[in-house]
Amino acid sequence: MKIAEYHSPVLFDECMQALILDPKGTYADCTLGGGGHSEGILTHLAPEGRLHSFDRDPEAIAYATKRLEGFKDQVTFHPVPFAELGHEVGPASLDGVLYDLGISSHQVDDDARGFTFQGSNPVDLRMDSRSDFSAQEWLRTNSLDDMARAFKENADLDRAYKLSANIQSVISDLKTPILPVHLRAATEKTYPDRIRDLNSILARIFQAIRMEVNGEMEQIRVSMRSAVEALKKGGRLVVISYHSVEDRTVKLVCSEFERTCLCPPQSPVCMCGGHHQKLKKVLRKPGLPTAEEIARNPRARSAKLRVYERV
Ligand SMILES: C[S@@+](CC[C@H](N)C(=O)[O-])C[C@H]1O[C@@H](n2cnc3c(N)ncnc32)[C@H](O)[C@@H]1O
Known part of the structure; x- marks a missing residue:
């Protein structure tokens, strides 16, 4: 299968730019899919740089393992749900974490997977x-x-x-x-x-x-909270979402870590010390695909990119 047929990565340059500040660093791609973003990250890394790539879909892991064969000394595959991130990597060990949420083109296009309302196979919808x-x-x-x-x-x-x-x-x-x-x-x-x-x-x-x-929103909540703990100070959290419920969940989880004060709103004075902020926004407004990208890849049309930094 041709690479573009499996999946064309969305907002590719924007993700690379936002994510990779240190080419010798260690990164996680929580949504490996066809390996487009993972390949981009590996290409930007120095030989010392490392990547952890996650996908709960064994077909994605098998396809991307072949595609990334040339980088096998730098990449570790994790064939598990990304909610397992906190068990797979240590605290303060990552320089950047990427999520490209939802499903790959391959999952939708392969009628046998039962993901599409236009298909003829039993409705299935399991990523794994x-x-x-x-x-x-x-x-x-x-x-x-x-x-x-x-x-x-x-x-x-x-x-x-x-x-x-x-x-x-x-x-x-x-x-x-x-x-x-x-x-x-x-x-x-x-x-x-x-x-x-x-x-x-x-x-x-x-x-x-x-x-x-697939328990998608709970996966996002659990995994992103772990990602905040797994990031080093100055590390980046980069997330692409494709619909409003996903985007709202991402914003809500991140807002938990943007607060400096954790006291209840009714508390007249701050009792918690006020030094709890763990994330700050890098992009004030979400990044969107250009008209040219949407024309080339219509599946990019609803994408929204949010970028945060660990403080
Ligand atoms: C939009 S695709 C990623 C495409 C990828 N960025 C690329 O360049 O090919 C999303 C992928 O994330 C995987 N995925 C979604 N939710 C997941 C979860 N909770 N745990 C692990 N993998 C997940 C899906 O199986 C799918 O392969």
Whole structure:
């Protein structure tokens, strides 16, 4: 498979510039994917520089291991969820941590992975296909309330309860795996007045289920808190997000570490010493892809880059 077919890295130059301040340093790429950003980091490093690359998808690890063969003395692969970062690297050991959140083009494009509403294979949505909890289990075992909450919170879908009820009615007697057409039928029934928007609604439904199946927001929260502890002073935290719930989670976690004072808001005077700040913003506003990048790689269109520095 050609490299660009697996995945084209987004905001590549901007990430390299923001992340690598010391070419002899040690870095972590928490979302290896096809290895585009990892390869960029390794290319910028001096021979003493080191990289830890994480991905929970064994296909990504296998593909990128081959791609990065020439750098094998400098890169260590971690085939685990990035929430494990704190167990895999020591405190104050990293000069930069990169997250390029979400899924790779390969995961969406390979119909057998069951990530796309346009596919013909069972809806799956597991980043790690060895996990025993796929979208099939999520759809079959959830209560109506939990399903509706996921559609509302993860994808801001209106009629979330009606949609959940329609999905449950379509799949309740199904003896075969749930296919994209079954979710399409429930979506058509829920939004008969929005048939022209159906594909974008389905994309949001799939995104909402994917976020639940992979515990995505909890992974971000746990991992980014560990990343703050794993960074050396002056080290960089560089994050690309692709939708508003991801971006909000990134901002919320980082805001915990931007505060100097940890006293409760009702406290009339500071009792904590006021020296708790661990992160400061490097970019006041998020970095966005250029029109030229979006034309070349439409998957970059919703990307937002946030950069923080460990203080
Ligand atoms: C957008 S792609 C990264 C693409 C990569 N930057 C490149 O240049 O090819 C996101 C990757 O992160 C992985 N991923 C997402 N969440 C993860 C998590 N919680 N733990 C480990 N890997 C994760 C996905 O499996 C996917 O391969």
